[in-house]
Amino acid sequence: MTLGTSLFHSLNTAAFGRLDTKIADLQTRISEGRNDPRPSSDLGRAARLSAAEDQRALLARFSTTIDRATERLTLTDTTLAEISTVTQRLGEIALRGASASTPDTERVSLATELSTLRKTLVDLGNARDATGRPLFSGYRAGVDPFVEGPHGVSYQGDGGKHRLRVSESARIATGLNGAEVFMGIPDATGARRDLFGMIDDLARTLGRGGNAMVEATRAKGALTLTPDLTRTAADWGLTIEGPQGTARIEVALVAGALGPAVEAINAQAAATGVTATLDEAGTGLVLSAAGSVGVSRLSVSPARGGIIADAGGVPMLAEGRGADALVAGLRNAAEHIADRRAEVGALGAAAERQGELVTRRQTELAGVMAGLEDLDVVEAVTRLQELMLTRQVSQQSYVKIGQSTLFDWLR
Known part of the structure; x- marks a missing residue:
């Protein structure tokens, strides 16, 4: 390739342009106080900065x-x-x-x-x-x-x-x-x-009548207990207290079938002194004893609120549902x-x-990112001075060479 005046000027002009771009870019970095964010400037730093950005977002x-x-x-x-x-x-x-x-x-x-x-x-x-x-x-x-x-x-x-x-x-x-x-x-x-x-x-x-509802009642000699049964079988429980002692009765009952309750109560007669029979209507239990008869701690499962039994005209509630x-x-x-x-x-x-x-993690991460993003101003200014000096020397050389002729070199 022949090196002529035109090509010489073109090459130098391009070189000066690249140098000016570097100087301008470095001046921008110094004014912002930030490193070049482009990965091409430092691949390792860019990778660490990308990971830090992901962590900051998280x-x-x-x-x-x-x-x-x-x-x-x-x-x-x-x-x-x-x-x-x-x-x-x-x-x-x-x-x-x-x-x-x-x-x-x-x-x-x-x-x-x-x-x-x-x-x-x-x-x-x-x-x-x-x-x-x-x-x-x-x-x-x-x-x-x-x-x-x-x-x-x-x-x-x-x-x-x-x-x-x-x-x-x-x-x-x-x-x-x-x-x-x-x-x-x-x-x-x-x-x-x-x-x-x-x-x-x-x-x-x-x-109305709420203050008459009780969880336990007692009568002398006999007590008629009429549970509020439904057509769906339910598990009933009650405590019988008689002259001989106390027993807990647990039995499954359904409307119209009080026989199992009679059997369960009579099975404990020796322990309580209380026997049970059906009333004339067959809907109530007549509890009899040679002394007082007590009924308490009524329960039914599935649980129901309100009155669940009548004891000689006294409305009874399930255990735990009375006023006290x-x-x-x-x-x-x-x-x-x-x-x-x-x-x-x-x-x-x-x-x-x-x-x-x-x-705390965000604060620590901010410090790490500052170290990656913030510019070392002293180093950058030194580099800027080097680039500007290089440009100055190059321009002087270009001018001097541009003013010379072949005869100057032959002499």
Whole structure:
């Protein structure tokens, strides 16, 4: 290839252009204080920076998730606080209702207030978070967890706990399900019951004739017990107390067939001193003894509220459903709600600790990324000076060579 003046000028012009580009780019990097982000400038640094960017995005998602969990737990705690207030008032109503000195007019007022509190509890049980998800439905997001039905309030949720991932290896529960909060409360007998069932029982004791309903009764010589049987077989239980002692009777009964109960009671006659026969209608048990006869601790499964038997004109309730038992049961309910609120508080503290951990990781990662992204200004200025000096020397050489002729070189 022949090297002529035109080609000489073209090559030098291109070289100066590339040098000017490098200088301008380096000046930009210095003004921004950032390294060249292009992978071609440093493959190793670019790979580390890409991994750090992925980690930063992941931590940002964890931080957002923790904020959501904290918000939901805070709302759950607030809701439980309101439920606790209502439950404490229910206990006060139960205490007044159990008192024989409470006048009928006050009992009517208490029943009216009880109805309002019951509706309030249903509304609180169906509370939702900012996204519209129920607080107490478990994994079932599209339903109201508590629904009114012909047999009272039923739970439509499940036993799951909504959880969110807050780190690579950890998930945190964002609340409790309705079964934990409302459906597993120990009553006066230690059996697990739902809060709404207790309220319905309390409403019955406050209603007309409610103060006459009992869980135990006693008569001298004989007592006629008429259980409220249905066409569906049910498991019945009762405690018989006679002059010889006490025995627990467990028997399956269906309407129109009291024979098994007679046999079961008579089988314990030696232990209790009580014998049983059918009344004239065949719907009641005549319990006889040479002394007093007592009946208590009635139970039926499946469980039923309200009056389940008549004992010589005295309406009888299942064990744990009378006025005195409800005082203890609702006291347990208040303690149960307080325990559930403490559980939510512990979950909130765990979310807070996880949030602090993510924040520390974000701070450490920011330092690492700063080391990868931030420019070493001293080194960059030195490099800039070198490039500018190179350009100056090159331009001087170009001018000098451009002014020379062949005759200058021949001399």
